[in-house]
Amino acid sequence: MAEQILAFCEDLRSEDVAIGTSEIQDAFKALEIIPWTEPVDFRESLATTLAKSPKDREIFDLVFDRHFFRATEAASLEYAPEAGEGRKAALSDDVREELSMEALAEAIRQAIAEGDESAMNELARLAIEAFGRQGESSGVVGVDMQRIRRGLGLSPSSDTSGDGEGEGERLDRDQIARFERQLRRELQRQQIQRQGQLPPARPLSDLNRSLPMRGAQDLAAVHKAVAQMKRRLATLGHDPRGAKRGRTVDVRRTMRSSLETGGVPLNLKYRPRRPRKPEIYVLCDVSTSVSSASTFFLSVLHALHDSFRKLRSFVFIERISEVTHVFEDERDFTAIAEKITSTGGVADVSGYTDYGRVWNEFYSDVSADLGPRSTVIVLGDARTNGRPPAEDAFARVADRANRTFWLNPEPELYWNYGDSVMSAYTPFCDGAFECWKTEHLEQFVDVVASGKVEHMPSGTRKYTSGHRY
């Protein structure tokens, strides 16, 4: 058992869950007082000691199922190859004969609606057999899944519309998903029995993790990353120029420390400064070249708007347009996306991004408001479609703002290929990052927070012309 758990921890580590020795020790300590014959308690004790964030917990659940499913199958192959046969025989033949396809589908629907796990398991097995009898088994789990699902007429959309208002009979997506999990597991089990060996362990695909491209449903993940970003941007990044100017003496702490010198206040203690609220300017590319990413960007914008009061947002393609008011008026994400694309007025003629024009417009319209408190964040791919990049205008913008960051939805590998002119802009940014997953957004937050990009060596900034603060 101990080995099994260690192997499981290894498995988790290989999926990027940070597990230290102390976590494993805790898990073992917990299992000393929790009877591991209780499946739920066993699982929860491992989860509470090993998985320490909601994201880790998600991975934990996936790996747990995969690992212990494989473990039990491996054990049953080793010890009792005929156990599966015995179980099959237990279902008497006449029961199997009786069940027509329709009756089976009906029974399954019932079990799903009731959420009865063990019945679902049993019925999944029956369904597989029924299909096996018809000689339709293909031996490929995914294909069989599809066939059975079609054969049983299980699909959330058809069911909800078919049954109409009947509250009790309605099957939602989650419940069906649960049955399908059972079905898949059962199919895998049978395949393993047939072949007498385990399929290779596959790492969880990235798809099981976070996918920000899908817009609204991933909003929660984006919101979370942005909530972090808010905290860090709010407290960091303002050069404590003239650090002692205007500070107030903290009398209490001064007196307290004076006792070390016999009551004579030799060292003055100051009140900590309250960080000033940052002003943020977000510029978001919504052209077609970033259409897959612009949903993501829009949801980032959307999330930012909930967090900052002094935030002005702009979208641009050929021209730039301020959309702050849209976010102020609307709450619903889809409505916002619609409004921006329809009334933003950012596409002029061609619909191709014109960064040069955008910078010039932004500089002439907005840069008067930029100041030492401003942070400019650009979300875009820097593909100018061959038009002049006007990096001098961008440099002037960056010069006026306190900090400038560029988030590029393309992997760094693609930068500067084709019409991407990323390298023209990066010298003027305090940091440029690839950003096509929520993880990247979190990384961006981390880098900003750690202050690594705070003071780039002056040589890397070509245009700064001496006085920049």
Added chain:
Amino acid sequence: MAVTPQAAPDSPGEVADALREASYLADESTALIAFLAQRLGKPVLVEGPAGVGKTELAKALSRATGRELVRLQCYEGLDEAKALYEWNYRKQLLQIQATASAGDGDSAPVGMGEIFTEQFLLERPLMKAIASPDPVVLLIDEIDKTDQEFEAMLLELLSDFQITIPEMGQISATTHPIVLLTSNNSRELTEALKRRCLYLWLDYPSREREIEIIRLHAPDIDEALAGRLVDVVDMVRELDLKKPPSIAESIDWARTLILMGADDIDEKTFRDSLSIIIKHRTDLDLVAEKIVPRLGGASSNGSSSNGSG
């Protein structure tokens, strides 16, 4: 440390029962982790959306175990002087002056040892929890609101249950406190802190459990109405709101409905009592638009009652 908490529970079920008696309905994993926390003597980090009963869990644990609850509410800028301990400098100054005038310059100046003793120490919550002769429940609320430096300061306390005061030495816990840390997940906590804790993710309860919770706190409510209420609240939570209704607000709403003498949630009652569960103007609009039509209430829309507060 050979300190065992008094009457440590024997099974998660026992903890669940004790919590239930303290009017907190814990689900399986919550009870299990509360049990593990007591048996292993480890702090628990509780995360989850606002208003799912994280703080309430600590209160219930304190009621269930008969321990005093020591609470530290975290906020940005909280420092050790307000969380751990502080020297009572007024008293120390008086002491120095008193000895100085008594000795009248002849005796040697006051040594440090005399003014850095326990009688000049002001206990703050964490210190109080450690020094208390009786075991306590320590609640460190909203740890994510503090700075990372503060987290680092907690590490010694959380792993060894001791506090080091430079002028005095270590103060170790005589009894083993149950420690709960809550976080709204507004920022990622440090690995070091997480490593020392058990982790519990609390989410909104299932429909059945929420009905149970509501009926526990508002016993007069009719069962069918409670069910209907939870359904509506679930619908509201599914929307992308600025502040989705918490369990506490469901309970408030249940009590309001009792006071209003409502026996069903139709359009009119919903509009009238909407402000109990929705606390943002934009959210109000969204709910009015999305939920109200789905209620299919008996009342016609002629009575233009507005629900804004």
